[in-house]
Amino acid sequence: MILQLDLESETPIYMQIKQQIMEGIALRSLVPGEPLPSVRSLAADLGINMHTVNKAYKLLKQDGYILIHRQKGVVVHPDGVPPADAEFLQGLQGDLRPLITEAVCRGMEKEQFIKKCKDIFAQFERERGNE
Amino acid sequence: MAYVFMLVSFIPVVFISVCIPYVTRRTESFGVSIPEEVYHSIELKKMRKRYSWQTALFGAAVMILWWAATTMFFSVESPVFLIALFVFMIGSFMIYLVYHGRMKSMKEKEKWHEAVSEVVAVDTGFRNRKITISLGWYAVPLGVALATLIFTMIFYDRMPGRIPMQYDFDGNVTRWVNKSYRTVLSFPILQLFIVALFLFVHSIIAKSKQQIDPANPEQSARQNQTFRQRWSVFNFISGTAVVLMFSFTQLSFFISIPANVQMVVSLVVVGCIIVGVIVLSFTTGQGGSRVRTGQGKRGEVINRDDDRYWKLGQFYFNPNDPAIWVEKRFGIGWTVNFAHPAGWGSLAAIILIAILLPILTSS
Numbered sequence: 023m024i025l026q027l028d029l030e031s032e033t034p035i036y037m038q039i040k041q042q043i044m045e046g047i048a049l050r051s052l053v054p055g056e057p058l059p060s061v062r063s064l065a066a067d068l069g070i071n072m073h074t075v076n077k078a079y080k081l082l083k084q085d086g087y088i089l090i091h092r093q094k095g096v097v098v099h100p101d102g103v104p105p106a107d108a109e110f111l112q113g114l115q116g117d118l119r120p121l122i123t124e125a126v127c128r129g130m131e132k133e134q135f136i137k138k139c140k141d142i143f144a145q146f147e148r149e150r151g152n153e
Numbered sequence: 154m155a156y157v158f159m160l161v162s163f164i165p166v167v168f169i170s171v172c173i174p175y176v177t178r179r180t181e182s183f184g185v186s187i188p189e190e191v192y193h194s195i196e197l198k199k200m201r202k203r204y205s206w207q208t209a210l211f212g213a214a215v216m217i218l219w220w221a222a223t224t225m226f227f228s229v230e231s232p233v234f235l236i237a238l239f240v241f242m243i244g245s246f247m248i249y250l251v252y253h254g255r256m257k258s259m260k261e262k263e264k265w266h267e268a269v270s271e272v273v274a275v276d277t278g279f280r281n282r283k284i285t286i287s288l289g290w291y292a293v294p295l296g297v298a299l300a301t302l303i304f305t306m307i308f309y310d311r312m313p314g315r316i317p318m319q320y321d322f323d324g325n326v327t328r329w330v331n332k333s334y335r336t337v338l339s340f341p342i343l344q345l346f347i348v349a350l351f352l353f354v355h356s357i358i359a360k361s362k363q364q365i366d367p368a369n370p371e372q373s374a375r376q377n378q379t380f381r382q383r384w385s386v387f388n389f390i391s392g393t394a395v396v397l398m399f400s401f402t403q404l405s406f407f408i409s410i411p412a413n414v415q416m417v418v419s420l421v422v423v424g425c426i427i428v429g430v431i432v433l434s435f436t437t438g439q440g441g442s443r444v445r446t447g448q449g450k451r452g453e454v455i456n457r458d459d460d461r462y463w464k465l466g467q468f469y470f471n472p473n474d475p476a477i478w479v480e481k482r483f484g485i486g487w488t489v490n491f492a493h494p495a496g497w498g499s500l501a502a503i504i505l506i507a508i509l510l511p512i513l514t515s516s
Contacts, residue, residue: 024370025275029457046277057281066476067275067363069459 023051027068035070039078047087047098049149055100058088156220159234161420163219165427166238167212169434170245173484174201176434178442180366180456183249184466184483185256188265188455189368196259204252208245215241249483253466260460271457274367276374284378285359285385291352294389294396298344301400305337308407312337316406325412339514340403344396346510350503351392358385361478361487364440367454376441383437384486391426398422434485 023046027038046052058064061079065072079096082088086104089097106114125135174183179192183200191197219237312332319328330336358381366373398419405415437443462471469479472492481488489496 023277024365024374025277026272026367026370026454027274028270028272030271043277052277056278058277059275059280062475063280063360064275064277066474067279068273069362069457069471069474069476071473072475 025068027070029070036074036078036081039075040081043078043082044087047103048146052098054098054102056098057094058096058098060095158420159219160216161424163212163216163234163238163241165431167209167216167241169431170212170241171205171209172431172434174204176443176485177439177483178366178480181439181482183252183256184463185253185260186456186458186460186482187256187260189366191263191265200252200255204248207248211244211248212241215244249467250465257460257466265455270454272367272454273457274365274370274373275363276365276370279363279365279374279378282378284381285355286382286389288352288355290389291348291355291392294344294348294351294393297393297396297400298341298348301344301403302338302341305341305403305406309334309337312406320412320416335514337406339511340399342514343510344399346506347392347395347399351388351395353499353503354388354392355385357478357487358388361480362474362476364480367456372446373441375446376444378441379444380437380439380441383433387429387433391429394422394426430485439485440480 023042025039025042027035027042029035031038033041043052043058052058059067061072061075065075068075079088079090083090086099089099091097104110122135179189180186182192182197183204187197215237219233222233222237314332315329316332316336317326317328318330318336319326321327363374363377365377401410401418402415404410435443459471460466462469462474463482464470467481467483467488468491469482469488470491474490474492477490477493477496478487479490480486489500491497
């Protein structure tokens with residue numbers, strides 16, 4: 023897959039990397055077991071500090087998206103991403119809360135918010151179908 | 154004969170310098186990064202043309218001066234030729250600097266980079282694909298070099314007591330040396346050095362920074378893959394040819410080979426390599442920019458503007474970039490990130506060995 027980073031963006035670079043690799047997995051443009059570039063070579067190709075890439079990879083590993091082997095290098099987790107368990111749902115609730123708070127403050131309708139969510143889900147399904 | 158030889162080496166140098174603006178990436182012009190559409194503008198077309206003419210005329214002037222100097226004042230073999238080459242390189246760099254300056258002020262005025270967002274793109278699967286030939290191929294030149302070495306050791310006794318070390322351009326021996334292990338092994342050792350050198354270049358081709366155009370990432374990644382594949386094949390072929398050439402020279406220590414045959418062989422090898430470089434540069438372009446692939450989409454994004462890290466538009470100095478080898482901006486091939494000692498250190502080591510080798514092997 024093609025990673026595209028905006029180095030001037032307000033979103034930190036490690037977040038952009040993490041986000042895009044997660045999207046790549048969601049869209050199946052990265053398949054389970056697929057090798058990813060090493061920290062060194064990805065940092066060199068992007069022209070950024072190795073710590074930045076390391077940070078992104080560490081977070082991805084923590085969440086079970088990738089595996090970091092000492093010999094084999096970095097791969098997309100061969101067993102797939104762990105399913106949405108109770109712990110994930112709890113985290114999700116925590117993440118959604120500030121977003122919904124903001125929506126409520128701004129007087130957004132519940133249906134409107136849910137429609138936005140549905141649109142994004144639909145977008146994923148569409149793009150997955152095209153692959 | 155001497156004139157022919159020097160012309161053969163001078164003309165390609167001038168020719169390649171003249172052509173450089175035409176083989177760079179379309180996103181760069183005289184060491185300045187630009188949007189691709191601008192590359193095709195009438196103004197830039199004119200600039201390239203003018204640069205080429207000026208460089209060509211300058212080259213011709215240096216050649217005429219060199220010719221006049223050698224016929225009137227100096228003997229042909231004097232280092233005047235090297236001085237002439239040096240003068241040409243400095244002079245053409247000056248011409249480049251003028252255009253680089255113009256390009257820079259043009260960019261400041263036109264503000265190309267403000268309208269679109271700057272991104273950097275990377276293909277995560279790039280290094281999983283085949284981007285160079287396999288390293289195993291280098292067993293061929295290595296085998297040839299080792300065979301030459303072993304052959305020389307076995308048949309050391311059959312060699313004459315004096316061996317020719319240097320010829321003038323007319324094929325007469327100008328320097329004889331007495332046979333010793335050190336002198337007869339100088340070519341096999343040189344061959345091993347050459348194999349190591351070409352292996353080093355191979356690793357640069359394989360490991361250098363992945364530079365793809367975010368405006369058209371898929372196409373650009375494919376072009377870059379082709380670019381590396383072709384140069385890695387060429388690197389292997391030319392390395393092997395040079396090693397074989399020295400084996401042939403070594404053979405002349407054992408059986409008598411006419412000097413002019415030897416000269417023709419080396420001229421053919423060197424000539425073919427130069428022609429190969431030119432053909433490959435034109436068909437592939439820097440980074441594969443001349444490789445034809447399907448037209449892609451473009452427009453919304455532009456490559457990151459890293460002009461500030463390119464001193465004089467040609468010397469890359471970026472301590473924040475872990476990459477050691479990057480594509481040249483104005484030319485074909487790769488250059489070093491001068492912010493990393495590992496990069497310029499390895500270059501310095503190669504030059505040092507190249508200087509020391511003849512000193513150590515000749516008595």
